[in-house]
Amino acid sequence: MKRIGVLTSGGDNPGLNACIRAVVREGLDLGLEVMGIRRGFAGLLDGEIAQLTARSVGGIMSRGGTILGTARCPEFYEVSGRREALRTLNRFEIEGLVVIGGNGSLTGALELWRMGFPVVGVPSTIDNDVTGTDTAIGVDTALNTIIDAIDKIKDTATSHNRAFLIETMGRHCGYLALASGIAGGAEIVLVPEVETTYDEITDKIEAAYIRGKPHCIIVVAEGWKPGTEALAEYLSSRQETVGFSVRLTRLGYVQRGGSASALDRILATRLGAAAARGLVEGHGGHMAALAQNAVTMVPLPDALSCTKELSSQMWELAQVMER
Numbered sequence: 042m043k044r045i046g047v048l049t050s051g052g053d054n055p056g057l058n059a060c061i062r063a064v065v066r067e068g069l070d071l072g073l074e075v076m077g078i079r080r081g082f083a084g085l086l087d088g089e090i091a092q093l094t095a096r097s098v099g100g101i102m103s104r105g106g107t108i109l110g111t112a113r114c115p116e117f118y119e120v121s122g123r124r125e126a127l128r129t130l131n132r133f134e135i136e137g138l139v140v141i142g143g144n145g146s147l148t149g150a151l152e153l154w155r156m157g158f159p160v161v162g163v164p165s166t167i168d169n170d171v172t173g174t175d176t177a178i179g180v181d182t183a184l185n186t187i188i189d190a191i192d193k194i195k196d197t198a199t200s201h202n203r204a205f206l207i208e209t210m211g212r213h214c215g216y217l218a219l220a221s222g223i224a225g226g227a228e229i230v231l232v233p234e235v236e237t238t239y240d241e242i243t244d245k246i247e248a249a250y251i252r253g254k255p256h257c258i259i260v261v262a263e264g265w266k267p268g269t270e271a272l273a274e275y276l277s278s279r280q281e282t283v284g285f286s287v288r289l290t291r292l293g294y295v296q297r298g299g300s301a302s303a304l305d306r307i308l309a310t311r312l313g314a315a316a317a318r319g320l321v322e323g324h325g326g327h328m329a330a331l332a333q334n335a336v337t338m339v340p341l342p343d344a345l346s347c348t349k350e351l352s353s354q355m356w357e358l359a360q361v362m363e364r
């Protein structure tokens with residue numbers, strides 16, 4: 042193997058540049074040429090490819106986002122799209138590919154592998170919903186962004202004796218809401234994985250008010266149903282029952298930006314270097330993963346066999362800490 046490619050795909054996050062840098066620097070150390078593919082699988086289909094050097098990735102560690110750009114690419118879900126991608130890879134004489142992304146992107150990586158092309162994946166999504174790895178690139182930085190927001194909102198919630206709904210990202214996975222709820226000292230955490238009724242929520246808020254709490258922080262994953270907006274309307278119409286007046290803050294895309302935390306930079310560097318090495322060592326069809334703080338290679342079919350379950354230990358802990 043003389044030349045590999047690297048791309049970032051799907052939702053971005055602050056650790057991507059550290060990972061790209063590690064793939065390039067490890068690849069160069071292994072005597073490889075490293076080609077950067079812009080805009081994820083979309084750029085692969087369009088042949089937006091250029092060589093990366095050690096200098097190309099200098100000074101990017103602290104920058105959020107991805108110097109390669111990223112995109113979501115529905116065309117790639119079709120065999121015709123994947124065939125075009127293989128044509129492009131051959132045209133550029135790329136012999137192996139590192140795909141940095143979440144479940145959707147890693148599924149694309151697995152499909153390329155199944156078509157006979159060496160691909161190694163790197164789990165990268167703030168949702169932390171990739172199975173087979175303790176965590177993913179971007180999670181730690183997103184959590185710190187959320188906790189900073191919770192601390193700030195708690196100040197004003199206390200001043201005004203208010204209940205605040207704080208919505209985090211996490212379409213299908215409640216990890217960000219649960220982890221930030223624990224770290225932020227929330228009174229209530231709502232996640233897609235656990236059904237919580239309006240009555241249960243109302244009872245908890247009323248209990249917090251009666252216990253004399255100066256505020257009530259409710260962290261809600263965007264994937265929780267029936268949704269943060271509907272809950273805010275419901276609670277606002279029952280203010281006399283719950284005691285607190287209610288406000289809503291959606292954190293949105295600030296959770297995807299910023300400068301990567303030290304933990305994310307180290308994780309991204311470890312996994313990116315392992316992925317480049319994995320291509321050379323014949324670990325195509327695997328994902329570089331973290332297991333008990335050791336880097337390991339997990340078969341992509343295993344990593345994509347199911348969605349990551351929410352920790353029941355952390356869920357139980359959150360229920361106790363809400364008191």
Ligand code: F6P
Nearest residue numbers: 052143166167168210211212297
């Ligand atoms: O997958 C990560 C994520 O940030 C989700 O938490 C969020 O719902 C989604 O991406 C947003 O997708 P997009 O960036 O395409 O709007």
